[in-house]
Amino acid sequence: MTLYGVPLSPFVRKVLLVANELGIPLDTIEVPPHSDDPDFRRISAMGRIPAFSDGAFELVDSSAISRYLIMQAGSDLMGGQNPRRQAQIVVRERFADDDLAPALTDVLIERVVKPVRLGQTTDESVVETALESRLPPVWDRLESLLADNGSWLVDGEFSYADFALGTHLASAELAAVMPDESSYPNIVAWHHRLQSLAAYSAMMTNTQECIERMKKNLSAQGPAA
Template sequence: MLIVGSPVSPYVRKILAILHLKGLDYELDPITPFYGNDEFSKLSPLRRIPVLVDGDLVINDSTVIAEYLDEAYPDVPVLPKGPRERAQARWIEEYADSRLGDLCIWSLFFPKIVAPHVFKRPPDEAAIAKVTDTDLPEAIDWIEERAPAGGFLFGDAVSIADLAVACPLRNAAIAGWTPDPARWPRTAAWLDRIAALPCYARTLSFEPAILATRADGRRAALEAAGVKVAEQSFGADNPRASIMLR
């Protein structure tokens, strides 16, 4: 199966961690969504990553992809068993995807890392400070109340909800913000346990191939990191503005 999307996206990272956990093979087309070509618009009408392509099956949205993978390959589940736990896991995933995604990606990683490099737009430092000083701390206060004292949210096995929380916070870390263990001890220790999982740690090992490598060397760097890079790409040479920002 093919996954379209850069492994630096938190939503792609979540899917790659699940594929690793389940022991599934995949090829990666590591495009940044802003560099998607016209074919990418057909594949992903919101021009978002990740997209899963398996033969004639195309699935958009990381939550939908994760649930598909859990149903199609149930041996190592990422959703807990009971209906109550499943509903809780889905809600924490939704909170992470939308609220943490909004703060960590759109309000921090995008203006600090993506916009200056891709769109040559200077960062709004006052807006970024509001996110790191007020908005993210408030969100992590909410997370801290739910963070498990040991293990993971639903026991000894990692779930979609654990991964969903860790993934956007990884982008905040790349942009220079991590939860202070003195204020959020449970969250900080829980994130460390997730980071130590082989399925997740492997996704982090792909990052230098994107973040510290020129565009023309990324394919080789990813392959050196153990990624099967797809022959054909949905990438283009020039960036387009996000639908979100139009």
């Protein structure tokens, strides 16, 4: 199985989390969005990451790829045969991708992508705007979900939903915009539980190694003309 993308993307990280948890080895080919790599573009005509292949079977979209891996492994991460649990997991992922991800996009670009991949200076005013206006509503919602559900996001039991949202919390971790424990104790406690998981730790190691490679490549290129 082959995964195309870079773990700066929370959607690539989501697939890595699932594969790590299930013990599924993936051959990862690091390509940025809209790469001209012909194998990647054959799968992802619009240039979006991640893209995935399992032999002749090819997929785009992190949710579809994750579900494929979970079903292939016969795992209960997606809720098993419980329709209510399955539905709740889908709702949590929609919140993750439709609300949490967009709120974190600007800070991830400014604090990680621009300095690490593009060699550009962070615009801290953009970060401040996100911290003051975009992030509080999603932090409030996530805090409420955890207060209502317990240790994990669906009825207190670990599931794919925790990876679907946890991959975006990793963006906050990488960009150093984690919510404050005094205001959001349930989020911080949940984050600590995620960090204790081998799958999450391996994903963050993979991501940090990718960042270091990008920094070295950028340094080798020298200053922009």
